[in-house]
Amino acid sequence: MLSKIMVTGCSGFIGTHLVKRLIDNGFQVTGYDLNASLIRDRNFSLVRGDILDIEKLRDSMKGCKSVFHLAAQTKVPESTKDPLADFKTNSEGTFNVLSIAQEHNAKVIYASTSTVYGAAEMPTKESHQLRPVSFYGTSKAAGDMYCSAFNSTFDLDTIVLRIFNAYGPGNGKGVMYDLFKKLELDPTHLEIIGTGLQKKDYVYIDDAVEAFMTAYEKGASGEAYNVGSGVSTTVNDIAGIIFDTLNVCPKTTYTGESWMGDVESSLADLSKLKKLGWHPKVSIKEGIEKVYEWIQLI
Numbered sequence: 001m002l003s004k005i006m007v008t009g010c011s012g013f014i015g016t017h018l019v020k021r022l023i024d025n026g027f028q029v030t031g032y033d034l035n036a037s038l039i040r041d042r043n044f045s046l047v048r049g050d051i052l053d054i055e056k057l058r059d060s061m062k063g064c065k066s067v068f069h070l071a072a073q074t075k076v077p078e079s080t081k082d083p084l085a086d087f088k089t090n091s092e093g094t095f096n097v098l099s100i101a102q103e104h105n106a107k108v109i110y111a112s113t114s115t116v117y118g119a120a121e122m123p124t125k126e127s128h129q130l131r132p133v134s135f136y137g138t139s140k141a142a143g144d145m146y147c148s149a150f151n152s153t154f155d156l157d158t159i160v161l162r163i164f165n166a167y168g169p170g171n172g173k174g175v176m177y178d179l180f181k182k183l184e185l186d187p188t189h190l191e192i193i194g195t196g197l198q199k200k201d202y203v204y205i206d207d208a209v210e211a212f213m214t215a216y217e218k219g220a221s222g223e224a225y226n227v228g229s230g231v232s233t234t235v236n237d238i239a240g241i242i243f244d245t246l247n248v249c250p251k252t253t254y255t256g257e258s259w260m261g262d263v264e265s266s267l268a269d270l271s272k273l274k275k276l277g278w279h280p281k282v283s284i285k286e287g288i289e290k291v292y293e294w295i296q297l298i
């Protein structure tokens with residue numbers, strides 16, 4: 001019989017790619033999400049549910065030997081508008097997933113984020129203190145720390161992945177999507193949010209999914225691992241690659257200010273995950289070309 005795994009947030013950007021990969025690797029996947037999934041496969045079943053619904057979560061997790069926990073409120077500006085809703089989904093929801101996983105003796109792989117570090121020293125190691133500056137970063141940091149508490153107190157098998165900015169086909173949010181869509185509407189003018197000098201670590205989705213698989217198979221229980229590309233790229237550089245891809249030369253303007261809670265620079269130290277044999281493979285230029293191929297189809 002195939003091993004059964006639960007993926008919360010299975011219908012989102014990373015979840016969709018991860019579920020496909022788990023099915024390809026021979027797992028039977030129970031997806032748990034508020035929203036419908038694009039995936040149709042005999043080894044995939046979807047439960048439409050909320051991670052705040054403990055009874056449904058308990059029932060759905062029966063027989064699962066592991067849980068990839070990705071369900072979350074994922075937007076920093078939303079967390080500023082409604083910090084309590086963000087707290088409930090990300091902190092309380094993660095607490096629920098961990099509690100139920102403990103009842104079922106299931107290993108948890110938690111999708112944390114680089115925003116838990118706040119404005120950190122770079123390249124940022126996992127041992128860096130967590131000092132989030134947004135409500136999203138804080139609610140995700142609580143989940144990150146609950147993993148640690150369940151691991152050290154109850155011996156629950158947990159692995160935390162601190163993902164930097166993941167991008168790729170299927171991601172209908174983030175800077176690449178935003179710039180392509182604006183230029184589709186008007187190729188002669190581009191407004192960039194912020195100064196264009198924000199410089200972040202962007203990891204291509206296939207590399208991020210590979211990181212989940214590596215950490216799942218080889219990661220040490222109770223540990224956190226950074227997932228990035230190890231390269232920091234400015235928004236202006238991304239815009240430049242997109243201009244070349246589209247063969248356009250728009251007049252570019254800047255809003256000057258980014259959104260509240262935005263961490264404007266990030267760079268991952270990846271040595272910990274690399275020791276497990278994982279290496280990011282896709283350059284930002286190759287990744288943006290893949291995003292463009294996808295955008296032309298939608």
Ligand SMILES: NC(=O)c1ccc[n+]([C@@H]2O[C@H](COP(=O)([O-])OP(=O)(O)OC[C@H]3O[C@@H](n4cnc5c(N)ncnc54)[C@H](O)[C@@H]3O)[C@@H](O)[C@H]2O)c1
Pocket residue numbers: 008009010011012013014015032033034035049050051052069070071072073074089093111112113114140162163164165166167
């Ligand atoms: N994409 C990134 O760049 C990135 C970076 C760092 C961390 N992460 C983390 O990775 C995970 C996945 O991110 P993503 O980009 O795929 O996000 P996404 O927004 O595309 O997907 C999140 C999914 O969670 C589901 N969801 C939200 N609230 C829920 C609830 N209460 N109950 C059940 N399902 C719920 C949504 O319906 C959605 O399908 C998140 O935990 C996010 O914090 C993502």
